[in-house]
Amino acid sequence: MKAVKQKEKKNYTRILNKSLKIFFSTAWRITLSHPSQAYFFFRTVRWQMKAAKRRGEIGKEGIHVPAIIIYSITDRCNLSCKGCYAQALHTSTESEMNADKMRETIREARGLGVSFMVLAGGEPFVRREILDIIGNFKDVIFFVFTNGTLIDGELADRIKRIHNLVPIISLEGNRLETDSRRGSGIFRSLSEVIGRLQKRHIFFGTSVTVTSSNFDIVEDGQFVRDMHRSGCRLFFFVEYTPIDSTTEAWEITDNQRRALSGLMESFRARFPALFISVPEDEKDFGGCLSAGRGFVHISAQGNIEPCPFVPYSDTNLRESSLKEALKSNFLAAVRENSDRLEEGKGGCALWNKREWLNAILAEKKHTADVKEQ
């Protein structure tokens, strides 16, 4: 059994590394009309290979370094969207890690061979200090998932100068869907923001939370066509994960879920852009990529968690280095039992297994307590 798991691990890691290389090679081809962007993605492809090699080296020490780190640098946000998982799940009153600790964490991640970082929140741009930090690590690419409303002319000019920052604007579809979830007038201000990014030839993306109510908008393709015409070259479709009973009806139906992968294939064939469907695309890697299989999540307080949707942890970066934290027994237990995480019921398979996660943590704590006695 151990040999099978080792072989599987070797296999999905190889597939993931290859997919990252293909992903950034595609980004390079898509941006050829903009030499500065193309040159950046060309360098990124080379960096991806170096990073994968570095992860392999650290792997020989028995430490599983994920290719991607999702870092929610703040829980603060200037909006309060309906059904926001960040505001529902990340309610810690503990202070956020300061700028020095953020920089140190990113430096260590780069040193361990983390290929790219996803910065999330809350709203990441409420922490403007992150712009200087991103500028310090030119060979690491940062996807910044933002509600976009803070991107005025001054910030757009700064983003233009930071090639390794890719803003990913959150939308719910068109005006009606976006304003009904995010607030009146948000869609109009985001249209202006997208205009600013396009005028400056900034490589940007969008992230759409796919629900049972906006699925038709996504499916008919007009939204993708309009966004592509507006300069968007990277599309994330993230299946909504109901965090409580009040939003269970937002979850897409089984028929819609079955249609999603076909839809992504048709978009990839029709538009010169990159399309990622979460968690749908994880199937290509043998299922859920959380807990370090493909990515880990760092909370604003420094907790190392399997996924942004799952605020469970047994390690914190205030007490240990990132390298030490990646040795987490909790993460290892989730990774080694990833076959338990059958997708299919509501976006995040791990969120649906909260009792199991609690049991792992309780058992780990009990073992630690016994050891201390």
Ligand code: SF4
């Ligand atoms: S912008 Fe994002 S973090 Fe802020 S309230 Fe909306 S969904 Fe939540």
